[in-house]
Amino acid sequence: MCGIAGWVSFESDLTGRQVVVDAMTETMACRGPDARGTYVREHVALGHRRLAVIDLPGGSQPMVAATGGGQLAIVYSGEAYNYRELRARLRGLGHSFRTDSDTEVVLRGYLEWGEGVVNRLNGMYAFAIWDQQADKLVLVRDRMGIKPLYIYPTPDGLLFGSEPKAILANPLAPAVVDADGLRELFAFTKAPGWALWKGMSELLPGTVMTVDRRGIRQRTYWRLTARAHHDDTERTVTRVRDLLTDIVDRQLVADVPRCVLLSGGLDSSALTGLAARQLARRGERLRTFAVDFVNQEENFVPDEIRDTPDSPFVRDVARSVGSEHRDVVLNPAELSDLSVRRAVIGARDIPLGLGDMDSSLYLLFRAIRERSTVALSGESADEVFGGYRWFHDGTALRAETFPWLAFSSTLTLESRWDIVDPGLRARLDLPAYVADQYATAIAEVDHLPGESDLERRMRTVCHLHLTRFVRQLLDRKDRMSMAVGLEVRVPFCDHRLVEYVYNAPWELKTFDGREKSLLRAAAKHVLPRSVVDRVKSPYPSTQDPGYAANLQQHVKERLADHDSPLFHLLDREWLLRAVEEDSARMAPQVRIGLDRAIDIGTWLDLYSPELQWN
Structure with a gap:
């Protein structure tokens, strides 16, 4: 896990632009607190910040390999979990290695297979390779989009970075936001490639991009496709269990302390149980961490999406697996602290408005980083196995829009935009934007001949979540964790598991009449009964009215500045009413x-x- 940045300019000499390259690289010092490095030649500059996880002394970057016609140089972020098998294969083909790092495996894999190396990787990664002989830059992003990679085309090349801030540090990329950027900011559809900043975009997951003197080209090397599923229930459950066991075993590999993020839900508890078993075989004890809020358990009130507090289930799992457990308990003052808010927004580069769910995740990761460098997390299990409540809500499923926007008895699609300045709201035409995005998204889904109406709809819903919704969560996870130098791995995003479960029929995904039936059955051998029986509950949010009261005070201070650019975007009258509401209600x-x-x-x-x- 690291931060990468770079600049290709075929009509300039970049050897005199070291200061700019350094500035781009240093914006991501938090992503890589252990080391930094740059590679600068006439038409290319690569920067790297390193978080050392595998081969601590030997994995420095940029890493260079000699070829018959020049050099290959790589900057790499992430982990290739099958690097040991690939290294053995490459050694058999005559390659020798100077380090034990997965970065060198990827570099020599490119030397052997060219861009075809991407088809052999299992992991989370974003990397850039400068191929001197071919005079080109190759950019690659992992299949699910776990690791971020942003691009900014220029008249004679390209800028890239793990985060927008790296690109914005280059004078060629002004910090401009236009109407197209704002539409997605308020719509929450996760349009593929959206990066908010004008001229900037994300390299799409599962994509290889090539930049040379002829221009910029890209190809998709992986996408979700519909395939027939032939396994019965028992074989399907067994296959899911075997895959999860192998995935967790691979993702526990590290030369630094590891842990699991434990919420007491099915997803994180399954990972906890599997990881504890694997580590016990090696004579190690698992560490687990959970986030909680002061008095949350005692004062918890069920709501539309949360029936129970997490704490009792967290205790059951920690006791069941014998983990070394720590609760990170937060109060309203910490959650609403403006310095924390600045750290969160500075990490994300984008103001998505997730409030205490962002702040608490950042504070949780900061506490974990004091004792561990690598954590396993349960992101994407709900998208893979069909866990969200709107997967099972007829109204949300029938709606001709994204299900997560349609599911709410208290928050309509239009009311989400009440806070936007009325003039801007009319200019953006957000309902039309969401409708266009939805039409584009469902057109990308392929189906098998003979699928029932229900199966077609549920395949579409699963596709929407795996290509749109989950990317928002993966980006949030990456930014909050890397802001404190913590590597968070997501076993449920292993493409083998995603492909297999995506193509299991909906009746198999719900064979016991509940959500996430396949995961529940596959992991029940490592779970306490309470968790096996627990209904889905999402990431926690504080219910303390003190948090809302603190928000009101902060907004009142904003309202005192009548000339603030904030009111070019938001409705000042709406905010004036909101700060006077009863925070407890x-x-x-x-x-x-x-x-x-x-x-x-x-x-x-x-x-x-x-x-x-x-």
């Missing part, structure tokens, strides 16, 4: 709006973007 959409206002205000302070939408 505040409606969810009001609290969401206050969080969004503080996020956007903080973002404006940090980035001073030029806003263009007229």
Whole structure:
């Protein structure tokens, strides 16, 4: 896990632009606190910040290999979990290795197989290889988009970076946001490639991009495809169990302390149980961490998506596996601390308004980093196995829009945008934007002949989540963890598991009449009964009215500045009403709006973007 950045310019000499390359690289010092390095030649500059996880002394980057016609240089972020098998294969083909790092395996894999190396990798990664002989840059992103990679085309080449801030540090990339950027900011559809900043985009997951003197080209090397599933229930459960066991075993490999993020839900508990068994065989004890809030368990009130607090289930799992467990308990003052908010927005580069769910994740990761460098997390299990409540809600499934936008008895699609300035809201035409995005998204789904209406719909819903919704969660996880130099691995994103379960019929995914039936059956041997029986509960959010009251106070301070650019984006009258509401009885959409206002205000302070939408 690291941060990478770079610049290709075929009409300039970059050897005199070291200061700019250093500035791009240093924006990501938190992603790689252990080392830094650059590789600068006439038409290419590569930068790297390293978080040392495998081969601590030997994995420095940029890493260079000699070829018959010049050099290959790589900057790499992430992990290739099958690097040991690939290294053995390459040695058999005559390659020798100077290090034990997975980076060198990828570099020599490119030397042997060219761009075809991507088809052999299992892991999470984003990397760039400068091929001197071919005079080209090759950019690669993993299949699920676990590791970020942003690009910014220039008249004679390209800028790239693990985060937008790396690109914005180059004078060629001004901090401009236009109407297209703002539409997605408020719509929450996760349009593929969206990066908020004008001229910038994400390299799509499962993509190889080539940059040379002829221009920029890209190809997709992996996508979700529909395939017939022939296994019965028993064989399917066994296959899922075998895959998960192998995945967890691979992802526990590291030369630094590891742990599991434990929420007490099915997903994280399954990983905890499997990891504890694997480590016990090696004579090691697993560490687990959970986030909680002061008095949350005692004062918990069930809501639309959460029936129970996490704490009792966390205790059951930790006791069952015998882990060395720690709860990170947060209070309203910590969650609403403006310095934490600045750290969160500075990490994300984008003001998404997730409030305490971002702040608590950042604070949890910061606490974990004091004792561990690698953590396993349960992201994507709900997308893979069909766990969210809207997967099982007829109204949300019948809606001609993204199910996560349609599922709410208190928050309509239109009410999500009440906080947006009325003039801007009319200019953006958000309902039309969401409708266009939905039409584009469902057109990408392929189906098998003879699928029933239910199967076609559920395949579509699963595809929407695996190509859109989960990417928001993976980006959030990456930014919050890397902001404190913590590597978080996501076993449920292993492409073998994703492909297999995606093609299991919906009746198999719900064979016991519950959500995530396949995961529940595959992992029950490592779970306490309470977790096996627990209903899906998402990432926790504080219910303490003190948090809402703190939000109101922060927004009041913003409102005192009548000339703030915040009110070019948000409805000042809406905010004036919101800060006067009873914090103990505040409606969810009001609290969401206050969080969004503080996020956007903080973002404006940090980035001073030029806003263009007229």
